[in-house]
Amino acid sequence: MTRTQKTVFILVALIALVLGLTINKVLSGKGQGDPTALIDAGIILLPQSRNLPDVTMTDQDGKPVTVNELKGKWSLLFFGYTFCPDICPTTLAQLRQIKSELPPEAVDKLQIVLVSVDPNRDTPKQLKQYLGYFDPQFIGLTASSVEDIQKLANAVSIPFIPADTSKPNYTVDHSGNLAVIGPDGTQRGFIRAPLNNVKLVAQLPVMLNRK
Structure with missing residues (x-):
């Protein structure tokens, strides 16, 4: 092999290596989604996850739920109440619609949680009846004191x-914003209000594929 041939061989090998690394980087990035598209859909991911406080609440079936143990699925926490005249029924109806348009594999990774900011009126029975109008699989959480709810709301900056x-x-x-809780039980970000159904249907599966 002449010196020229060796030079050409080395250059071709280097180009192949660079192309391989570039393609790998692009493919790896696709798994994380386009950050700009996520932000455009109102999904704001935190640079570092946040731990949830050790607060025990009660679900719509009267069972205790420790909020820092919301694990296994991605959770969207919406802070509202059943006697809300406008934003709550609108948001829950949108979430029901968004969920109905997501692919089954995305739905399996997701749960919607209404955290009541009105524990005075929102009993477990009231929550269950109210959420049944939207989706019986939606989870409702209430507490015996408004201070416990505030502790959670302040921790997730809502x-x-x-x-x-x-x-x-x-x-x-x-607020109409949603807190995004990852399957590890930590807060991963927010979804800004007002919700954009079309963009969220497109981008939520991308977020749900994150680890």
């Missing part, structure tokens, strides 16, 4: 203003 329960037909000021 605070609310406790209501003056002495007033008749009171309302509760709260």
Whole structure:
């Protein structure tokens, strides 16, 4: 092999190596999705996950649930209440619609959780009846004290203003954002309100494929 042939051989090998690394990087990136597309869909992922506080709540079946043990699936936490006149029924209806349009493998990885910001009125029975209007598989959580709910809401940076329960037909000021909890039980990010159904149907499966 002449010197020229050796030079050509080395250059071809180097080009092949660079192309291989580039293709591998592109393919690896595809598994994580396009960050711009996720953000455009309202999905904001945290650079570092957050642990949830050790707060025990009660689900719609009257069973205790420790929120820092929400593991095994991705959870979307929505802080609302059953007597909410507008944002809550709208958001839950959107989540029902989004879920119905996701592929089955994505649905299997996801659970929707309504965390009540109105424990004074939202008993487990009330939560179960209310969520049944949207999707019986939606989970409802309430607590004996508003302080426990605030502890969770503040930990995931979705605070609310406790209501003056002495007033008749009171309302509760709260956010429409969703907290994203990973299958490891830590907060991974947020989904901004208002929800964009079309974009979320396209991008949620990408998020759900993350580890």
